[in-house]
Amino acid sequence: MEYLTEIFASLSLGLGVAISPMNLGLVLAGCLFGTLIGALPGLGPVNGVAIVLPFAYTLGLEPASALMLLAGIYYGAEYGGRISSILLNIPGDAGAVMTAVDGYPLAQQGQAGRALALSAIASFVGSMMALVLLVLATPILAKLALAFGPRDFVALLVFAFVCLARVSDARPAKTLSALALGLLLAMVGIDSGTGLFRFTFDLPNLFDGVDMLVVIIGLFAISEMFALVERTFESVSSAQVTRSAQLLLDMLRFRWTLVRGSLVGFFVGLLPGTGASIASTIAYGVEQRVQPATSSSGLSPEPQFGQGNLRGLLAPESANNGAAVGAMVPMLTLGLPGSGTTAVMLGALLMFNVTPGPLLFTTNPELAWGLIVSMFIGNLLLLLLNLPLIGWFVRLLAVQRYLLVPLVVMLTFAGVYAIQGDRFDLLLMVGLGSLAFGLRKLGFPLVAVILGFVLGELFEVNLRRALSISNGDWLALWQGPVALGFWILALGVAGAAWLGRPVRQGPG
Amino acid sequence: MTSTRAKERLADRISGGLLLVLGLAVVVTAYGFYVPYQYEPLGPKAMPYLVGGILMLCGVRLVAVQPQRAMAQSRAQGIGLWWHQLLLMALLLGYGLAYELLGFVVANIIVSFGLAWLCGARLIWCCAVALGLTLAGHLVLVQVLGLQLPAGLLQGWL
Numbered sequence: 001m002e003y004l005t006e007i008f009a010s011l012s013l014g015l016g017v018a019i020s021p022m023n024l025g026l027v028l029a030g031c032l033f034g035t036l037i038g039a040l041p042g043l044g045p046v047n048g049v050a051i052v053l054p055f056a057y058t059l060g061l062e063p064a065s066a067l068m069l070l071a072g073i074y075y076g077a078e079y080g081g082r083i084s085s086i087l088l089n090i091p092g093d094a095g096a097v098m099t100a101v102d103g104y105p106l107a108q109q110g111q112a113g114r115a116l117a118l119s120a121i122a123s124f125v126g127s128m129m130a131l132v133l134l135v136l137a138t139p140i141l142a143k144l145a146l147a148f149g150p151r152d153f154v155a156l157l158v159f160a161f162v163c164l165a166r167v168s169d170a171r172p173a174k175t176l177s178a179l180a181l182g183l184l185l186a187m188v189g190i191d192s193g194t195g196l197f198r199f200t201f202d203l204p205n206l207f208d209g210v211d212m213l214v215v216i217i218g219l220f221a222i223s224e225m226f227a228l229v230e231r232t233f234e235s236v237s238s239a240q241v242t243r244s245a246q247l248l249l250d251m252l253r254f255r256w257t258l259v260r261g262s263l264v265g266f267f268v269g270l271l272p273g274t275g276a277s278i279a280s281t282i283a284y285g286v287e288q289r290v291q292p293a294t295s296s297s298g299l300s301p302e303p304q305f306g307q308g309n310l311r312g313l314l315a316p317e318s319a320n321n322g323a324a325v326g327a328m329v330p331m332l333t334l335g336l337p338g339s340g341t342t343a344v345m346l347g348a349l350l351m352f353n354v355t356p357g358p359l360l361f362t363t364n365p366e367l368a369w370g371l372i373v374s375m376f377i378g379n380l381l382l383l384l385l386n387l388p389l390i391g392w393f394v395r396l397l398a399v400q401r402y403l404l405v406p407l408v409v410m411l412t413f414a415g416v417y418a419i420q421g422d423r424f425d426l427l428l429m430v431g432l433g434s435l436a437f438g439l440r441k442l443g444f445p446l447v448a449v450i451l452g453f454v455l456g457e458l459f460e461v462n463l464r465r466a467l468s469i470s471n472g473d474w475l476a477l478w479q480g481p482v483a484l485g486f487w488i489l490a491l492g493v494a495g496a497a498w499l500g501r502p503v504r505q506g507p508g
Numbered sequence: 509m510t511s512t513r514a515k516e517r518l519a520d521r522i523s524g525g526l527l528l529v530l531g532l533a534v535v536v537t538a539y540g541f542y543v544p545y546q547y548e549p550l551g552p553k554a555m556p557y558l559v560g561g562i563l564m565l566c567g568v569r570l571v572a573v574q575p576q577r578a579m580a581q582s583r584a585q586g587i588g589l590w591w592h593q594l595l596l597m598a599l600l601l602g603y604g605l606a607y608e609l610l611g612f613v614v615a616n617i618i619v620s621f622g623l624a625w626l627c628g629a630r631l632i633w634c635c636a637v638a639l640g641l642t643l644a645g646h647l648v649l650v651q652v653l654g655l656q657l658p659a660g661l662l663q664g665w666l
Contacts, residue, residue, distance in 0.1 A: 058655060171520075173573075177527050177566035183559045184534060191552040194543055198552060199534075222600065229592045229626055402629035403637055406620035410645050413603060414612065418655040426604035434597050442523045464550045472549030 007135060014369030018377055023065050023370070027378045030072020031385065037073065038080025039393055040404065043224060044095070045077035045324070046341045050220040051408060053348055054213055054415030063352035064367040068374040070348055071328070074341050075127060075375065078276060078324045079382050082119045082317055083393055087112060095276025095320035098284045102305065102312030109308055113390075117247055118310065119317040120386040122258055126318030127379040129262035130269070130325035135372060138361075141333040145358035148334075150465035151477050155486035157459045160272035160336055160451070162490040170445045178444040182452020183459070185210055192457075193464060205424040212347045213419060214429045215453055219446050220344070221412045222433025227440070228405055250310065257311045258318045260286060265319030269326020275339030275447070276320035283319030287311050325375065332368055333358055335458065340447035343454045350454075517574060524570025531563030595626055611660020612650070616642045 017023065030052075037048035049070050056066040081096030086103035099119065106115040148156070161179055165172045188199045189209030200206040251258070261283040268279035288305055305312045327338030335357035337343035349356045360368050386393070416425050436446055470476030478487055538556030546552070603619040610618075621638035629637065649655045659665075 055653065059653060171570075173524075173566040173569040177563055177570075180531075180559045180562040180566070183555070184563075187555060187559070193548060193550075194546050194552050196541055196543060196552045198541065198556065199537065225600075226593050226596055229596050400627075400629070400633075402624040402627035402633060403641075405627050406623040406637055406641055409600065409603070409623060410616055410620065410641060413607065414645065414649050414655060414657055417607060417657060421656060421658075423604055423607050426607055427601065430597070430600040430604055433600070437593070442519055444523075460555045463555075464548050467550045468548040 003139075007139065010139070010365065010369045011135065011373060013365060014371070014373035017064055017366045017370030018068065018373040023068050023374060024377070026061075026065050026069040027072045027374050028381055030069040031076040031079075031378050031382050034073035034076020034078075035080035035083075035382065035385070035393055038077030038096070039083040040080075040399065043404075043408075044081065045074045046220045046344055047224050047408075048073040048077050049341055049344050049348075050216045051411055051415070053216065053344070053351075054412075054419055056348070057213070057351055058415070058418045063349070063354045063364075064370045066348065066352060067345065067367065067371050068378075070345050071371060071375055072378045074345070075321060075324050075378060076382060078127075078321045079120065079123045079386055080393065081320070082123065083116065083390075086115050086119065086313075087394060095280055095323070096316075097277060098280040098316035099313060099320075101284070101316075102307070102309045105303075105306070105308035106310070106313065111308070114246070114250075115310075115313055116390050117387060118250055119313055120383060120390070121247070121251055122261070122314040122317040123321040123386075124379055124383040125258045126262040126265055126321035127325055127375070129259070129318075130266040130322035131372070131375055131379070133266050134325055134329055138329055138333055138368075138372070141329065142358045142361040145334050146362075148358070148482060149480070150462040150469065151480060152482040152486070153462040154459065154466055154477055155483040155490070156334065156336065157455055157462070159486040159490040159493070160455070162494050163272050164448055164451060166493050170443050174442075174444045175448045178439065178446070178448035179452040181439075181444075182449040182454075183456040185215060185449075185453045186456025187460075192461070203424075205422065205428075210428070210453075211419070211425060212351055212454075213416060214425050215432060216344050216347055216450065217412050217416055218429040218432030219436045219450055220340075221408060222429055223436035223440060223446070225405055225409060226433070226437035228401060254311055254314050257287060257314050260290065261315040261318030262322040264315075265322025265324075266326040268319070269323030269338050270329055272330060272336055272338055272451070275327060275341070276323045279323035279326075280316030280320040283315040284312060287315040328371075328375075331356060332360060332371075337451060337454065340450055343447070343450045347450075347454050520570045520574075524567045524572075526567070527563050527570065528567030531560045531565075531567055534560035534563065592626060596623070599623060599626070607660075608658045609660055611662050612657040613642055613646055613659075614661050616645060 018027070033052065034045065034048055037043045037051075038045065052070065052073060056069055061069070078095055082099045082103065085096040085100035086107050089100050089104040103115050103119065106112065161176075164179065165175045170178075184199070186209075188206055190196070190200075190207060191198050197207065264283040264286055265276075265279040268282055269275065284305075291311070302311070303309050323339070324341075327342045330336040330338045331342040331346055335346065335355070337346045346356055354360070354364060354367065412429070413426055416429055417423070419425070436449070439449070440446060466477055467474070478484055534556050538553045538560065541553050541556075543551055543553070599619055599622045603615055606615040606618075609615075617638045620641050621634045624634040624637040625631075650657055
């Protein structure tokens with residue numbers, strides 16, 4: 001009871017921050033921009049956050065306001081990703097791949113309106129359920145994490161890295177080397193312990209290290225331009241968006257699908273480096289296994305999975321939104337991102353001189369709880385926007401590539417240049433973007449690079465502290481219940497080959 | 509299918525070789541770090557050694573071990589329109605180099621035109637995108653948001 005009272009007090013504190021006109025406007029702008037970015041084929045939440053981040057920084061927004069804007073883009077893009085999946089069979093982002101499997105056949109059967117409306121509600125339910133879980137779990141995790149020492153953080157980070165290597169689609173050797181590349185980038189600059197210049201090649205621009213923003217935009221915006229130039233996609237000439245009177249009935253009929261999808265999404269999102277794409281794939285698989293299409297509800301025969309099954313649409317859609325919220329929990333409580341986009345948001349927090357982690361809830365509760373409340377408001381806004389304005393978003397899908405590419409390039413160059421006024425950053429950004437595109441082509445996951453980069457310093461600092469405390473005794477890293485627990489978990493995940501991997505099905 | 513797997517295998521071997529070289533370079537560079545004194549047991553060399561070691565191990569594995577089945581993201585995707593990529597890289601590097609010299613407006617008109625053309629737009633649309641986008645960009649980014657972007661050739665005019 002006392003715990004709940006404490007939570008309500010925190011939520012009212014957050015409400016006070018989130019409902020200021022400025023912050024409400026930013027949340028709305030983030031949601032709109034996020035939906036648009038998510039809907040555009042090729043661009044996803046991480047690209048949206050990367051493009052807007054320099055402007056949020058340059059315009060001198062308060063950290064809480066900036067984070068609300070970025071979070072709005074994040075979950076807005078999870079809503080938007082479904083639009084092009086359903087209408088074009090082109091997932092707007094990786095999290096929406098599974099949405100296309102049953103969403104597109106539904107659209108082909110003339111049920112685009114029903115699919116879009118139902119998936120918007122599924123996204124809303126997924127987010128809201130995950131948010132309630134986040135509110136309940138976050139304070140406990142933050143309190144537990146307060147007791148973490150350096151060796152516990154080292155073990156936790158090793159666990160995160162192992163999770164990333166095991167759950168990623170790519171070969172573990174590729175994921176690990178991508179992670180190592182991120183760690184290498186994080187080492188560039190003056191070593192904080194000794195003042196030594198590491199990997200700076202005598203370039204003064206690198207003495208302070210590689211700018212977080214340059215890395216983020218290079219990896220996720222510039223490399224995407226290379227992909228966009230290569231890719232061809234058709235634009236939507238007309239979309240038959242109709243309303244369905246069966247909406248409420250459908251939601252009641254598939255309520256357990258939504259609950260399952262949301263829970264799978266939230267808990268998968270908690271794991272470091274997983275994110276929406278894996279969550280939606282698992283939720284789809286769970287739905288197939290729990291209730292095969294042929295033996296379903298008994299109300300009416302439903303289509304096979306992959307041929308316009310509504311459960312196949314709702315499960316991944318609620319899961320990818322649940323995962324987007326779930327990924328926020330480790331970011332806020334442990335300073336450990338649960339997905340690529342939260343890794344970028346973690347970078348944003350560091351840029352604004354806010355240290356994420358357990359202390360955030362005691363030193364900066366307005367920011368933490370303001371963000372959480374803003375996510376409730378944002379998801380409500382998104383539902384209200386997505387039902388009546390769906391036709392407007394659909395029309396935006398017709399944006400031509402020859403407008404999109406120059407627009408994103410202009411915004412990213414202006415954003416990065418405005419931070420330090422140095423063209424070296426622009427050239428480094430292009431270099432990193434080209435390298436990132438090459439890595440993508442060769443099957444190296446970029447999310448591992450950004451996680452390595454963002455967590456590299458944290459890992460090294462904590463390793464050094466832990467060994468200083470133990471006078472260089474490496475065995476001390478395995479002592480203590482928390483550290484030992486994470487090491488065992490890491491070993492368990494690393495050795496869990498028998499669990500197998502979910503089989504991925506491409507759209508169409 | 510076989511040729512796709514063979515290409516994928518070759519790509520893995522090449523990237524593995526590059527990682528091996530990079531890892532070795534990291535370790536050798538770290539070995540050369542001169543540290544006159546340090547206050548803690550780990551020092552600045554350990555992390556580069558660890559990272560270099562991981563890179564080398566992964567490189568060896570990619571060169572030597574063939575995956576039993578194709579992984580979702582490592583399917584050979586082909587180089588596609590490789591000259592498009594090269595042109596794009598040249599345009600972006602040129603944009604970065606010319607950003608201060610020519611200024612945001614002039615550089616953006618040229619690069620937007622080039623990018624639109626690269627994306628297959630007709631000449632009239634290339635001109636429209638270049639001019640329209642730059643005008644809108646200047647109004648929103650410089651006039652409204654107040655970003656400090658270089659005026660370059662148009663110094664004194666804007």
